[in-house]
Amino acid sequence: MKHTKNILKSLLITVMALSLLAVSCKKDEGGSKPTDPTPITISEKEILDNLKGFKKVTVVTDAEVDFSAVAIETGGTVNLTVTKKQNNLTLGTFKTDMGNQLETKVADVIGVTVTVADNSDAQGNEKPAASNKKPVVFELTITAKTGYVLDTKIPGYDNSKKTVKLTLKFTPSEAWK
Numbered sequence: 001m002k003h004t005k006n007i008l009k010s011l012l013i014t015v016m017a018l019s020l021l022a023v024s025c026k027k028d029e030g031g032s033k034p035t036d037p038t039p040i041t042i043s044e045k046e047i048l049d050n051l052k053g054f055k056k057v058t059v060v061t062d063a064e065v066d067f068s069a070v071a072i073e074t075g076g077t078v079n080l081t082v083t084k085k086q087n088n089l090t091l092g093t094f095k096t097d098m099g100n101q102l103e104t105k106v107a108d109v110i111g112v113t114v115t116v117a118d119n120s121d122a123q124g125n126e127k128p129a130a131s132n133k134k135p136v137v138f139e140l141t142i143t144a145k146t147g148y149v150l151d152t153k154i155p156g157y158d159n160s161k162k163t164v165k166l167t168l169k170f171t172p173s174e175a176w177k
Contacts, residue, residue, distance in 0.1 A: 040111060040148050042144060044072060044155070047154065047164070047166075048071070050109050051067050051070045052067055059097045062084065062085055062086045063082050063085055065080050072154070072156065073155065076157075076164065076167055077155075077156075078166055078167065079169050080169065082136075082171065082173060084172060090176070090177045091128055095118055098136070099116060099118055102116045102168075111144060111148040112142050112144055112145060112148065116139075116140055118137070119139045128176055132176065133175050134171075135171040136170045137169050138167075140168065142163060143162070144162065
C-alpha cells in the first residue's frame with residue numbers, strides 16, 4: 001500500500017509538471033501577441049480614398065466642397081474649390097465650420113492619428129481676406145499608430161518625423177465676404 005501512495009504522488013506531480021509545461025509552451029509559441037509583428041503599411045491610395053469618402057461637404061448650408069476627385073500633388077498639396085451656394089458665406093464662418101468638419105471626419109481614419117491646423121495666416125500676401133479669392137489653408141499632419149507605418153512614397157512624407165503633411169487649399173468660386 002505504501003508503494004501505491006508513492007506511485008500516485010509521483011504520477012500526480014508528473015501530471016502537474018506536464019500541464020504547467022504545456023501552458024508555458026503555448027504562450028511562447030504565439031499565444032496572444034507575436035514577438036515580432038509585421039506593421040501594416042498605409043498607402044497614398046488609402047489616404048486618398050478616405051478624403052474622397054468625404055464626397056460633397058456642405059459648409060453651413062452656404063457652400064459646398066467636392067472631395068470626390070481629390071489628388072495629392074507634389075509636396076502634399078490638395079487643391080479644392082469652395083462652390084458658394086449663397087453670397088453670404090463669410091471667411092470666418094467657413095474656416096470655423098470646415099475646420100470642425102475636417103476634425104470630425106478624419107477622426108475615423110483607421111491606423112493613423114490626424115491633427116488639423118488652420119494655416120491660412122502663414123500664407124503672407126496670399127492670406128485670405130474679405131473681398132479676395134485667396135485660399136483658406138488647412139494642414140493635416142498624419143502620424144501612423146502602433147502597428148502601422150506610412151508609405152514613404154506618399155507626397156508630403158517627412159522621413160525625419162515619419163509623418164505625412166497634407167496642405168488642403170480651399171479656393172472660393174467667388175470672393176470671400
